[in-house]
Amino acid sequence: MRVLRLGSMGTDVMEIQSLLKRMGLYTGTVDGKFGVITKSAVAAFQKRFGLIPDGVVGTNTSRIMEPFILGYDFYTIQPGDTFYSIAKRYGVDIKRIRTANADITDENSLYAGQRVKVPFGIGVIPTDINYTYAVLQRNVAALQALYPFIETGSAGKSVLGRNIYYLKLGKGANKVLYNAAHHALEWITSPLLMKFAEDFARSFALGQTIAGFSPSEIWGKSSIYLIPMVNPDGVELVLNGLCDSNPYYGELIRWNNGSMDFSMTWQANNHGVDLNHNYDAGWEESKAGEAALGISGPGPTRYSGPYPLSEPETRAVVDMTFGIDPRLVLAYHSQGEVVFWNFRGMGTEESKIIGAALADAAGYMLEEASGIASYAGYKDWFIKEYRRPGYTVEVGKGKNPLPISQFAKIYDDNLPLLLLASVI
Numbered sequence: 018m019r020v021l022r023l024g025s026m027g028t029d030v031m032e033i034q035s036l037l038k039r040m041g042l043y044t045g046t047v048d049g050k051f052g053v054i055t056k057s058a059v060a061a062f063q064k065r066f067g068l069i070p071d072g073v074v075g076t077n078t079s080r081i082m083e084p085f086i087l088g089y090d091f092y093t094i095q096p097g098d099t100f101y102s103i104a105k106r107y108g109v110d111i112k113r114i115r116t117a118n119a120d121i122t123d124e125n126s127l128y129a130g131q132r133v134k135v136p137f138g139i140g141v142i143p144t145d146i147n148y149t150y151a152v153l154q155r156n157v158a159a160l161q162a163l164y165p166f167i168e169t170g171s172a173g174k175s176v177l178g179r180n181i182y183y184l185k186l187g188k189g190a191n192k193v194l195y196n197a198a199h200h201a202l203e204w205i206t207s208p209l210l211m212k213f214a215e216d217f218a219r220s221f222a223l224g225q226t227i228a229g230f231s232p233s234e235i236w237g238k239s240s241i242y243l244i245p246m247v248n249p250d251g252v253e254l255v256l257n258g259l260c261d262s263n264p265y266y267g268e269l270i271r272w273n274n275g276s277m278d279f280s281m282t283w284q285a286n287n288h289g290v291d292l293n294h295n296y297d298a299g300w301e302e303s304k305a306g307e308a309a310l311g312i313s314g315p316g317p318t319r320y321s322g323p324y325p326l327s328e329p330e331t332r333a334v335v336d337m338t339f340g341i342d343p344r345l346v347l348a349y350h351s352q353g354e355v356v357f358w359n360f361r362g363m364g365t366e367e368s369k370i371i372g373a374a375l376a377d378a379a380g381y382m383l384e385e386a387s388g389i390a391s392y393a394g395y396k397d398w399f400i401k402e403y404r405r406p407g408y409t410v411e412v413g414k415g416k417n418p419l420p421i422s423q424f425a426k427i428y429d430d431n432l433p434l435l436l437l438a439s440v441i
């Protein structure tokens with residue numbers, strides 16, 4: 018991590034602002050700009066941990082911040098320690114320590130020098146910052162560490178070799194698959210699924226209900242597969258810009274109409290292919306519609322690719338879907354507060370009824386897509402292939418990329434929908 022001080026700017030500044038805010042030390046805006054309020058919050062953090070309060074995040078400060086950003090700490094057992102005393106010291110529910118250390122079956126066998134994981138009360142998933150691939154990576158690892166009953170893995174690789182992560186909650190026969198961020202500008206849907214995973218896992222571990230649902234009941238009945246970021250390369254272009262080492266450096270600038278700024282326009286993957294127009298369901302129609310939109314090749318949006326499933330990201334999602342054979346799927350996008358169902362009249366009556374219930378749970382409208390948006394998307398392909406319930410959920414309202422300040426409402430709206438879709 019680079020040294021952060023007054024005047025620094027960027028996603029890493031957002032991350033420490035978000036952390037300091039969750040710790041109650043920062044009252045300013047999480048905007049990625051290291052100003053005087055950030056400086057005094059850093060100084061307060063340093064004082065709390067016995068460091069020189071210079072308000073600069075250097076090596077020592079960032080070493081102490083690291084476990085908080087990760088969401089848990091490793092604690093080295095001292096003679097006489099018990100899970101109970103550790104829970105008390107950290108102010109965390111003992112059940113969460115037991116959950117994170119499920120491999121320690123006999124708590125009386127703790128020995129001096131042994132390392133145990135201790136979760137922090139502030140939680141893992143930040144919901145007020147740019148949700149980059151690096152944040153996702155760290156969060157997947159943290160959820161896996163704290164909730165060993167979550168299965169995690171990679172569904173495949175992106176064009177640039179990034180992991181298309183998946184997480185699995187539950188072990189029941191009723192399988193559902195939710196994915197997010199096919200479109201790069203719509204990255205707000207990634208922390209939506211990740212926060213859902215964390216809250217679900219925590220409630221399951223603590224034996225609590227969540228939004229009126231019982232995670233332990235769902236756990237036995239259903240398996241919820243999440244692919245929180247289908248298009249990691251695109252999200253990186255939007256949030257961190259074009260990297261000098263990108264092998265498509267020159268092409269990407271050309272495909273982006275000569276602009277180096279991808280933050281407000283780029284929906285596609287690193288090949289300039291719109292992943293939600295690359296599935297094999299009305300792909301020819303999607304392709305045929307490009308000319309009218311002035312699209313002749315790779316670009317920020319709506320280019321369907323050279324042929325169906327030309328992209329590693331769409332192939333990974335299709336392969337995973339075939340492997341799971343889900344009863345229902347949700348594809349998360351922004352924006353519009355709409356649930357789309359149906360594809361060319363192939364949606365069943367049951368799909369419509371379930372779609373209405375899901376839309377109702379979120380307070381969204383239920384609609385059928387029309388025009389180019391109704392071709393070659395993931396839910397289109399799923400409906401065509403399986404004739405089972407498949408939906409596109411468009412969260413939030415406004416112009417993409419939606420500001421992360423909409424996250425709280427989006428999460429509140431969609432939590433009941435996400436839970437209901439796993440049991441309906």
Ligand SMILES: [Zn+2]
Binds near residue numbers: 200203293350351
């Ligand atoms: Zn979209």
